[in-house]
Amino acid sequence: MTLVVTGGAGYVGSVCAQHLLDAGHDVVVVDDLTTGHEDAVPAGARLVVGDVAEVADDVLGAGGVDGVIHCAARSLVGESAEKPAKYWHGNVVTTIALLDAVCRHRVPRLVFSSTAATYGEPESSPITEDAPTRPTNTYGATKLAVDHAIGTYAAASGGELGAVSLRYFNVAGAHAGAGSALGERHTVETHLIPLVLQVALGQRDEIAIFGDDWPTADGTCVRDYIHVDDLAEAHLLALDLLARGDASVIEKAGGHLVCNLGNGTGFSVLEVIEACRRVTGHPIPARVAPRRTGDPGVLVASSARARDELGWKPTHTDLDGIVADAWAFARSRAAG
Numbered sequence: 137m138t139l140v141v142t143g144g145a146g147y148v149g150s151v152c153a154q155h156l157l158d159a160g161h162d163v164v165v166v167d168d169l170t171t172g173h174e175d176a177v178p179a180g181a182r183l184v185v186g187d188v189a190e191v192a193d194d195v196l197g198a199g200g201v202d203g204v205i206h207c208a209a210r211s212l213v214g215e216s217a218e219k220p221a222k223y224w225h226g227n228v229v230t231t232i233a234l235l236d237a238v239c240r241h242r243v244p245r246l247v248f249s250s251t252a253a254t255y256g257e258p259e260s261s262p263i264t265e266d267a268p269t270r271p272t273n274t275y276g277a278t279k280l281a282v283d284h285a286i287g288t289y290a291a292a293s294g295g296e297l298g299a300v301s302l303r304y305f306n307v308a309g310a311h312a313g314a315g316s317a318l319g320e321r322h323t324v325e326t327h328l329i330p331l332v333l334q335v336a337l338g339q340r341d342e343i344a345i346f347g348d349d350w351p352t353a354d355g356t357c358v359r360d361y362i363h364v365d366d367l368a369e370a371h372l373l374a375l376d377l378l379a380r381g382d383a384s385v386i387e388k389a390g391g392h393l394v395c396n397l398g399n400g401t402g403f404s405v406l407e408v409i410e411a412c413r414r415v416t417g418h419p420i421p422a423r424v425a426p427r428r429t430g431d432p433g434v435l436v437a438s439s440a441r442a443r444d445e446l447g448w449k450p451t452h453t454d455l456d457g458i459v460a461d462a463w464a465f466a467r468s469r470a471a472g
């Protein structure tokens with residue numbers, strides 16, 4: 137298939153693009169390179185530099201596109217509170233322009249990077265796709281709005297468009313392929329594992345633990361860490377499902393299937409820091425800091441639907457293994 141990956145110069149998008157290339161697909165990456173990196177675009181993919189909303193019509197209008205994987209997004213929870221317009225425009229307005237182009241040019245398949253942040257503070261754990269969606273931050277609200285928009289476009293397309301929204305939990309690790317390493321390279325880093333590894337690299341003095349008074353076993357927040365390679369495989373399986381002639385699962389879902397992606401196992405902040413200490417051999421000083429606004433205490437996915445409907449089976453579920461891949465990537469970047 138010929139597939140367009142928006143945000144394919146970013147962390148998740150670049151790994152998805154690499155998996156698609158490895159599976160023999162043709163890949164066109166669309167990325168404005170504001171947060172992505174040109175050298176993260178896998179060799180073999182064609183890069184179109186531009187804003188998704190501006191170039192979608194040209195890229196899809198050229199014809200022959202079998203599907204779009206839409207990863208491009210603004211994704212900093214904290215920033216989304218300070219600059220809501222950047223998130224409503226960057227995530228919602230942009231995606232509506234993309235959806236219009238998808239329908240105008242009759243692209244039959246769409247896979248969207250949604251997020252656990254659509255659920256907000258969960259009532260029960262693990263979180264299923266039927267759980268209430270009450271995002272606690274603007275980022276999650278914009279992603280939820282896009283999920284709704286995709287559902288209505290798919291339903292109105294009369295079967296012409298099939299879509300899958302994948303709700304990522306905490307994506308981590310790195311992809312190690314032949315001659316390429318793809319991992320987290322955020323200019324503004326807010327994610328736990330890369331920040332902890334920066335301490336091991338001597339790039340920061342300590343890691344702040346955002347609260348130790350949560351109602352969890354050790355008092356620190358619990359998250360569901362999923363390896364980026366397992367995450368990317370789910371995108372390929374979603375495309376397979378959409379490409380299958382008897383897409384009854386998609387029909388049953390009204391043209392739009394929503395699936396959580398996580399390992400179903402939670403690890404606390406302290407457990408993550410311990411894993412980083414084991415993997416790096418560095419003592420990694422840590423100090424308790426106040427809770428971070430908008431953080432839920434526990435976020436763990438039920439991925440039963442992804443397993444049942446997509447046939448997805450994560451294979452990199454060991455926390456030390458996930459950290460080891462992130463560490464190998466961080467060290468190779470630090471070494472230049």
Ligand code: UFG
Pocket residue numbers: 211213251252253275276305306307326327328329331343344345346347357358359405428431435
């Ligand atoms: N944390 C710390 N110290 C830090 C950074 C993080 O203690 O310096 C804690 C956070 O409080 C949280 C856990 O580590 O409990 C994980 O934090 P991340 O920032 O790595 O990830 P989040 O769980 O906040 O966010 C992730 C995705 C978001 C998505 C969200 C869904 O990165 O894009 O899950 O809730 F919105």
